[in-house]
Amino acid sequence: MSEAVLSSDTKAPPPKKKSGMRVRVQKLGTGLSNMVMPNIGAFIAWGLITALFIETGWLTGIFGSLDNPGSWVAHIGGWGDYEGGGVVAPMITYLLPIIIGYTGGRMVHGNRGAVVGAIATMGVVAGAEVPMFMGAMIMGPLGGWLMKQLDKIWEGKVRPGFEMLVDNFSAGILGLLLATLGFFTVGPLVQAFTDAAGNTVDFLVNHDLLPFTSVFIEPAKILFLNNAINHGVLTPLGTAQAAETGKSILFLLEANPGPGLGILLAFSVFGKGFAKASAPGAAIIQFFGGIHEIYFPYVLAKPKLIAAAILGGMTGVFINVMFGSGLRAPAAPGSIIAVYAQTPGDSFVGVTLAVFGAAAVSFLVSSVLLKADRSNEEADLFAATAEMESLKGKKSSVAATLTGGADRGPITDIVFACDAGMGSSAMGASVLRKKIKKAGYHDVTVVNQAISNLTDTHDLIVTHRDLTERAKQSTPSAIHVSVDDFMSSPRYDEIVEMLAQTNPDGESAAPAVEPRSASPAASAAPAASATTTVEEKTAGGSVLALESIVLHGAATNADSAITEAGQLLVAAGAVDVPYVDAMHEREKSVSTFMGNGLAIPHGTNEAKDAIRRTGISFVRYDRPVDWNGKEAEFVVGIAGAGKDHLALLNQIAHVFLDADEVTRLRAAQTREEVAQILTASSE
Template identity: 45%
Template sequence: MKNKVQQFGKFLSGMVMPNIGALIAFGFLAALFIDTGWIPNEKLNSMVSPMLTYLIPILIASTGGKMVGGDRGRVVGAIAVIGAIMSDTSITMLMAAMIIGPLGGFCIKKFDEAMDGHMPAGFEMLINNFSAGIIGMLLAILGYTVVGPVMSAILVVLATGVNILVVHGLLPLVAIFIEPAKVLFLNNAINHGIFTPLATAQAAEAGKSIMYMLEPNPGPGLGVLLAYMFFCKDMKTKQSAPGAIIIHVLGGIHEIYFPYILMNPLVIIAPIIGNMVSIFWFNMMDCGLVGPASPGSIIAYLMMTPGSDIWKVLVGVGIATGVSFAVASPIVKMAGGKNSLEAAQSEMAAMKAEAKGQTVQTEIKDASQIKKIIFACDAGMGSSAMGATKFRNRLKEVCPQIHVSNTSVDNIPFDCDVAVVQTTLAERARKSAPQAQLVTIGNFLADPALDALYEQLCHAGSESEKAETASDVPAAVAGNETEATETDKPQILVKQGIRLNQKPVSKEEAIRAAGELLAELGYVDETYVDAMQEREKLVTTYMGMGVAIPHGTSQAKETVKKTGIVFLQYPEGVDFGDEKAELVFGIAGIGDEHLELLSKICEVLEDEEVLEKMKTTSDLEWVMEQLS
């Protein structure tokens, strides 16, 4: 049930978050140019109402449509929401957009599935265009006659409820729900799925809204972090708090303080009371923001504050910080953190994976009987190879008898005991190896499920007297003891294949750059570049720790001329989903020739100082030395 709620919340926030810029633009226009703004301007004020009434709902609906039905869903969602908007232009149809936009994407997706394989040759464009237009028109009519009026009524009820809470001084009680929900990663869902629509409607009438202030207030979390900084008995946790404070207050990343609460759940009382007191202050002083403060940094908070309210807002944030600090300090001092920060962070990562709809499986049966662990990815040559190497290095001192190797997800051997796969490949892994236990992960280098697997194996290994000799481990894993000289080895990585200090680009552009460099150096055909893009669409090649290793699909191996690896450094990072990769290794492999270099890369990743230097260095010779 919790997982479904988190997925729903993630979906709601997913529609709003990409369009926060439009809401901020509206907030600035309103704050500056309306009649009561900082610099009233009648002509510029004319943009405020259309932006709120039309632009923002259309953007949200089109985003929701695209999330469900792709580009065609985006168009149908945008058409459909017009009906809801025109049913009542006196209110903002954000909630209607969150319903009818995804509905449009769903309808066109089902139509396309029904037509798959039945499209008359030569009529594809005609049918696609007319189907989108007709379905969009019908949904617009539905929006005008049903969705819009229903949402209007719901919004009136909710607004009335909020007014009752405000008038009777009960609004601070919402903090009881806000703070625990934030720690469960429902913060964006609550803020953008519930409060933002209500706040936007209020801001349209009053020029500001207190509803924008409830969730992103940085004060409650700041108080918790300060308590850990001054009173935590665990030095490692205490020393980490100042850095977390900077990220939280200036960066607006509230997730940074969630592990500190998970370490000692009783601490949740502090941000609840801190937020309650600050909401009481904001309500009493008639404070409000003109737009959403996203992310929830003090900078964004103040930028969305009307000029006359800035001192009031600063006092409110200070009150939240002080009260939260006062409540959290004795709890932290007495407990000192019941669990380690690392354990809390692992728990948080697992919760975050659940919020994204992933299933994190960590428990295995009969750990003492495990003899073979297989890391499997789509092609079996990049992500899984690095994951297997890193995990094998962790195990070799405590469980040398366990064989760890990698393969493609469709070729997991019959004697595999545990298969480690990314969540999106779990079904294929079950078909390939029904006898194996599955451990599903988010990435191959740094994942809480891998940590849990390691702990289980270590615990079982300490109680077992079984041991296998190193000769039982295949040469591909234990190391190939040949008499080949350095000159006999293929040149897998050359200086021409290293590009440092690259400017930030999109993920697709970074993958293409790596592929084109592989082709330029004669490792692959040019068609391999497209196969790398297809591989990324299937499942991300982001490995964790700021590293990505894009490579082609298993079907593209025939386009590989010789084994090679290229390395591109992006000091400012490339967005791979929710993560940034500063190091991008493009891979093309024949057989196992590239595994030795991947093993070397894993060794580099295990040295934090070397890893961090590699993300920013301009010394080509040093990079070659590390990877040689």
């Protein structure tokens, strides 16, 4: 099932505290999904190649390859005179597990983790006789994590000129050890588990018990535990089974769109109010788009409908067992289109009957339950949508289809909040403000401020994902949007799309108004006229002094880069020494990496007493430093005593959104040239 999401929450009461076990399972599922989903294209490619070129493939009959085992079709498929060769077997044996291991390592420790994760995965691939997807999901992240720990040991301790030597040999030696461990230990253990799980599936199939798996799978989908089941167990087992038999029923246990379709059709006929009106559109999105999560709020609104989902799922599995049908590869997303794309020729009848049989049963059961309970579905649906997003921990991009923006008015007050309210939030607000203004929403104000100063009076709050829970405590009624990348987050475009739903008259909105601050501590948007002030202050050395610009930084990691930027602020007389410690403390709570190669470390809100006056430092690195797995080429240290640094931050944001300006900054030869680029008006 696909999970296109907007990382935000609806305007609803604070979510209930999740149970620890379910949160851990969700995190596991998310991790597994993040390794598999980016590589689904490779699985689909393997499925299509299998469908075309194996001995029973589509092209075999067309070109008469059965009578010519030396044909080009047999050559690619790896059968006949080419037994053991071809493309099909190497893809499932080597390519698919290795790219999963590579992705898992990259998630933990960037490119270095990815390389070690791939090497470690090769060990388990060679040490087992079944496709090592589970082994890859273990060894990839393990390799990335161990590489990260090793890098921390000698971080900042390697003599200049030896960094590349140490980096390469440490990765190679660790890869050697993990590949060996995987070959002799992890590979055989995972194969034993796979064999046991396969025997369990065979037992369920042989004893006609496989349909009962829906008793666990369908409720798990509603609770967003499906990733742990689907990507952790069903996809690896199904792929191994498909490699042997050409198809697997396991790919259909969770992906069948029939149960959800039946529930939504029942609401279309027997629901009432907004639930009835929205159900037909939701059914189209669910069935053809494969976004199963869109029917979850309907079930949460009427929990008894879980019985319809279970019985529908059991019906679909039962029909597939009766007809011996299955898919060649995972259907992702769980759309009828994706399902048919992976259906072999001898399974079309069974798969079709399973989908529509499941839909029919869930429709009938849902209809009976809905007719017996005539309470207010419309009110329940809005609450259930919020509950769904609370369970998921994120807002679904399709949630607006259910709520239609009917539960709120226009969004006019947006606050970008961070811990101190002066660095990352100021720059993020600048980027978002520009996008919103360009889209024509001149009546929407975007300001930045510290989380501690938030009040529950705002329409939308934007924070780093690590700070969102804190922001919710003081602003529970606002929409909350979480971001990872302050400079170029895709969430900004999604906010603009949200405004298109809530503020339909944006393009014809009134001229820009002076942004209002929600509290005395809120930082207002810098006006265009502030450019002159910035240039004057920079020339005078009060904000960005030339002595605070370094063209060739000496730091080799994030910690030393923060110290280097902080010491420049101390030398300029902008801050006292304790402020540098507060910059490190700030980094421990939330990363100050902004994106586009830029980091802007600054102190915590509590450290403002250590600021003598506003100051900014700039350091450029010939070799980017590792900033929690991301590369920072430019580091801007910030100490903001008031609002006089905001105009400069606004211009810096514009610079780093322009690839040509970043190129100029990278090529600058003098401090004066850097200052000119950073302070030139971008309006």
